[in-house]
Amino acid sequence: MLLESRVKEQGSILARLGEVCTDPLGYAREWKARTGGLVVGSFPMNFPSEMAHAAGALPLIIQEAEDPITAGHGLLFPFYCGYTRSTVDQAANGELDVLDAIMFGDHCVQLLGAADAVRMSLKNTRVIFFQLISSMCDPWTLGRAKESFEKLREELEDFLGRKVEDDALRESIRLFNRDRQAMRKLYEMRVAGQISLTATEMQYVVKSAMVMDRREHLELVEALVAGATENSPAPEKRAIRLHLSGHFCQAPKPELLDMIEGCGAVVVGDDLYHGFRYISTDVGENGDPMEALAHWYLDRNTGVPCPTRVQNDVDWDAFLLDAMRKENAEGMIVLMAKFCEPHMYYYPEVKEAFEKAGMPHLLIETEHESMALEHIRTRVESFLELVKRRRGAAPVVTSAAQGEVA
Amino acid sequence: MNAPIQAPTPPSAANKLKSTRMAGKLVNDYWEMVWRAKEEGKLVCWYEGSSINPFLEAADIVWVHGEAYSAMLAARHQEGPAQAAAEERGYLRELCSYARTHLGCAVNNQRHRNGSDSAFADVPADEDISAKLPPPDMIISAYAYCSTGQQWDEMTSRMFGKKVPIFNVSIPWIWASGKDAGYLRGQEWEETSKYVAKQLEEMVKFIEEQTGKPYPWDRLRELMRNVKRASELRLEAMDMCTAKPAPATLFDWSVSIAPINQLPCTTDIVDYFTNVRDEVAERVRTGEAAVPKEKYRLFFDGIMNWNKLGWLAEKFARYDAAVVAGRYTHMAFWQEPGLINPEDPVMGMGQNYLICPNNHSSPILIDLIMGLCEKYEVDGIVFHATRTCRAFTNPMFMIAEEATSRLGIQTTMFEGDVADESFYKDELLNTRVEAMLEAIDQKRMAVV
Numbered sequence: 001m002l003l004e005s006r007v008k009e010q011g012s013i014l015a016r017l018g019e020v021c022t023d024p025l026g027y028a029r030e031w032k033a034r035t036g037g038l039v040v041g042s043f044p045m046n047f048p049s050e051m052a053h054a055a056g057a058l059p060l061i062i063q064e065a066e067d068p069i070t071a072g073h074g075l076l077f078p079f080y081c082g083y084t085r086s087t088v089d090q091a092a093n094g095e096l097d098v099l100d101a102i103m104f105g106d107h108c109v110q111l112l113g114a115a116d117a118v119r120m121s122l123k124n125t126r127v128i129f130f131q132l133i134s135s136m137c138d139p140w141t142l143g144r145a146k147e148s149f150e151k152l153r154e155e156l157e158d159f160l161g162r163k164v165e166d167d168a169l170r171e172s173i174r175l176f177n178r179d180r181q182a183m184r185k186l187y188e189m190r191v192a193g194q195i196s197l198t199a200t201e202m203q204y205v206v207k208s209a210m211v212m213d214r215r216e217h218l219e220l221v222e223a224l225v226a227g228a229t230e231n232s233p234a235p236e237k238r239a240i241r242l243h244l245s246g247h248f249c250q251a252p253k254p255e256l257l258d259m260i261e262g263c264g265a266v267v268v269g270d271d272l273y274h275g276f277r278y279i280s281t282d283v284g285e286n287g288d289p290m291e292a293l294a295h296w297y298l299d300r301n302t303g304v305p306c307p308t309r310v311q312n313d314v315d316w317d318a319f320l321l322d323a324m325r326k327e328n329a330e331g332m333i334v335l336m337a338k339f340c341e342p343h344m345y346y347y348p349e350v351k352e353a354f355e356k357a358g359m360p361h362l363l364i365e366t367e368h369e370s371m372a373l374e375h376i377r378t379r380v381e382s383f384l385e386l387v388k389r390r391r392g393a394a395p396v397v398t399s400a401a402q403g404e405v406a
Numbered sequence: 407m408n409a410p411i412q413a414p415t416p417p418s419a420a421n422k423l424k425s426t427r428m429a430g431k432l433v434n435d436y437w438e439m440v441w442r443a444k445e446e447g448k449l450v451c452w453y454e455g456s457s458i459n460p461f462l463e464a465a466d467i468v469w470v471h472g473e474a475y476s477a478m479l480a481a482r483h484q485e486g487p488a489q490a491a492a493e494e495r496g497y498l499r500e501l502c503s504y505a506r507t508h509l510g511c512a513v514n515n516q517r518h519r520n521g522s523d524s525a526f527a528d529v530p531a532d533e534d535i536s537a538k539l540p541p542p543d544m545i546i547s548a549y550a551y552c553s554t555g556q557q558w559d560e561m562t563s564r565m566f567g568k569k570v571p572i573f574n575v576s577i578p579w580i581w582a583s584g585k586d587a588g589y590l591r592g593q594e595w596e597e598t599s600k601y602v603a604k605q606l607e608e609m610v611k612f613i614e615e616q617t618g619k620p621y622p623w624d625r626l627r628e629l630m631r632n633v634k635r636a637s638e639l640r641l642e643a644m645d646m647c648t649a650k651p652a653p654a655t656l657f658d659w660s661v662s663i664a665p666i667n668q669l670p671c672t673t674d675i676v677d678y679f680t681n682v683r684d685e686v687a688e689r690v691r692t693g694e695a696a697v698p699k700e701k702y703r704l705f706f707d708g709i710m711n712w713n714k715l716g717w718l719a720e721k722f723a724r725y726d727a728a729v730v731a732g733r734y735t736h737m738a739f740w741q742e743p744g745l746i747n748p749e750d751p752v753m754g755m756g757q758n759y760l761i762c763p764n765n766h767s768s769p770i771l772i773d774l775i776m777g778l779c780e781k782y783e784v785d786g787i788v789f790h791a792t793r794t795c796r797a798f799t800n801p802m803f804m805i806a807e808e809a810t811s812r813l814g815i816q817t818t819m820f821e822g823d824v825a826d827e828s829f830y831k832d833e834l835l836n837t838r839v840e841a842m843l844e845a846i847d848q849k850r851m852a853v854v
């Protein structure tokens with residue numbers, strides 16, 4: 001294929017993924033009309049969608065919507081994270097009616113408030129919950145995780161009125177693994193400069209996986225990988241290489257990501273949930289699939305530690321510094337969804353570790369509505385200026401922290 | 407310089423219980439014991455949330471309840487240095503203020519003890535009791551419902567360099583799944599109870615490892631006999647407040663939280679609640695009111711605003727409003743003594759941890775609250791939208807909706823916080839409460 005038509009094809013794939021990301025529930029409605037199948041929603045961040053997929057349903061991770069909050073004002077206070085407020089708002093506005101069931105196991109306190117309100121609003125939707133253990137290194141963590149997944153599966157089977165077979169589950173696991181591997185390949189290629197994907201495009205790749213039919217998604221992502229060659233336009237050499245960190249349940253807004261890269265940076269890695277966190281870990285393909293899912297649950301927190309879990313023997317800050325070394329990143333922007341308590345707890349740890357390591361970072365708090373982009377741009381520009389000045393200078397182990405609250 | 411002339415203090419409108427005065431002394435004695443712990447060579451355990459203190463007290467471990475320390479600092483208006491220290495370390499203001507205050511204590515504590523950190527190796531000012539808290543030898547995390555609680559413990563452990571052993575008890579949320587689900591019943595309840603009890607057994611082994619001694623079960627049984635009795639007396643006294651006028655209010659029950667929640671489980675707490683029960687009974691007999699001109703009866707939904715406790719008690723009394731019950735005071739703290747079998751206490755203790763009111767999802771929680779509103783014949787609900795405690799604010803809109811549709815009573819909300827005074831807005835409270843009371847008046851007139 002000629003380079004030109006390949007670039008064109010890449011562009012149309014990304015446009016398609018972007019389309020799904022802009023209207024995930026529209027995609028679900030269209031899928032439902034096309035297939036007549038069930039759509040099973042879930043809340044982030046640890047419900048294994050493989051389970052609903054094996055049941056023949058379309059698993060969809062409920063996304064924060066762009067719309068300002070309206071009916072949701074009467075259900076949750078404004079001092080909640082954008083994800084929970086938006087989810088409740090979508091439920092109250094009837095947007096989530098397309099979901100036949102919702103399943104989840106996470107228990108961030110704000111998410112629990114949202115889940116209760118969602119159940120109250122969606123009278124005809126079965127909302128299935130079984131709390132996943134969040135203390136990750138107890139002797140019984142693995143067993144309890146397996147038991148929780150089994151309970152979720154039983155309830156799903158009760159809802160469907162039939163069994164979810166182990167073989168079907170193994171099949172789904174294989175498919176999801178392949179899709180994760182394809183997405184991770186894009187990450188590797190981005191670090192190596194073999195593909196030029198903006199942070200927004202990378203978000204489209206990952207976020208659409210949370211919504212789309214997996215096979216369809218896999219085909220598109222594999223085409224993206226295959227289409228990328230050493231001839232792909234390499235990122236601007238002088239651009240500052242950044243790692244983006246944080247933002248759990250909701251995707252950072254594309255305009256924010258575009259603005260950051262527009263200031264002369266290129267994002268080379270991340271641990272965003274709508275990013276590497278989501279795709280970091282595969283599920284074992286052999287043996288008991290429930291056991292494999294339980295291992296996956298534990299492994300992914302060891303691989304990319306999550307502040308919503310407690311695990312005394314892993315450190316998020318150490319992971320970040322290590323990841324940045326591998327990505328050859330020069331600085332980190334922390335995106336913190338305003339009011340996100342798990343993130344607020346861990347941020348001082350990260351801040352201290354980065355100060356100690358002499359690695360610059362900038363904290364940006366994001367909001368569902370009204371983000372002062374111009375003000376943030378000024379801060380990003382000064383931050384990048386500082387990182388640029390440090391180039392060439394020997395690493396300084398001082399408290400040269402650039403952390404600052406918006 | 408001459409002292410400014412002060413306006414005479416108006417006489418108190420709230421007729422507080424006299425018997426609760428004893429709580430102040432018991433609380434002080436308890437904290438004195440905590441502050442002496444290291445000198446006396448005692449092991450210290452930090453924990454938050456569930457009242458696991460009898461497990462520790464039995465093993466002769468000094469227990470420090472994080473919320474209690476933060477609440478005590480806030481009630482004494484001494485939370486400032488701890489909150490400032492937390493902020494300096496990077497904890498943002500929107501984070502649970504109980505946690506922030508307590509973590510601030512840990513920061514101060516570390517600084518004052520860390521001789522190598524010359525910038526901070528100072529001696530705490532006498533009045534800075536945030537730094538007096540003895541550092542933990544162990545941490546036990548057993549927080550129902552709120553993920554923030556478990557993370558708070560994890561952060562404490564990290565702040566002490568992960569050198570302090572930590573034990574996690576996971577207490578799952580009662581989601582009310584299954585057709586048999588309900589308050590204290592159903593498969594979910596049974597299974598969850600067993601899961602928690604099993605972990606408590608493991609926790610006891612952890613305690614044994616820390617003390618190096620076999621666990622003194624007899625001592626635990628003895629303490630739980632006192633807890634059970636104290637709890638029964640407390641509930642009996644609360645029940646008597648269905649009388650009109652009410653002999654005691656939520657503010658009396660708030661003062662009585664420490665004795666049931668974290669004071670030593672000796673016969674002192676039994677004596678305390680016996681006295682409270684007797685005084686309440688006497689008031690019922692003589693018709694003595696907690697709010698002398700009781701005109702309105704209200705339910706208070708939300709966690710307490712500790713910096714404002716006395717202030718709020720006065721404020722409501724001046725409106726002739728008796729706050730007769732609340733989610734925090736009437737639905738927590740060894741709330742189901744009937745579940746406790748002192749001879750074999752673990753299961754019942756676990757079940758009491760599970761029924762922390764927030765740990766029920768809204769279908770169960772709302773039924774319980776509506777039941778209390780009916781029982782105490784309230785005219786309205788005041789919601790304290792606790793800015794940094796989402797565990798309490800989570801179901802508030804749904805409760806308000808049900809109160810209006812099911813019971814036809816008035817509701818209003820005001821913003822405040824557990825331990826961060828800056829979130830409290832007095833004018834808002836005044837106008838909202840006044841509007842609600844007016845609406846109650848109008849409704850009464852319409853009925854007449």
Ligand code: SF4
Nearest residue numbers: 081108111249340341
């Ligand atoms: S983890 Fe953060 S973003 Fe997710 S629901 Fe909780 S507060 Fe919101």
Ligand code: SF4
Nearest residue numbers: 502552554555795797
């Ligand atoms: S947010 Fe509320 S329930 Fe949660 S830890 Fe803080 S005070 Fe406790």
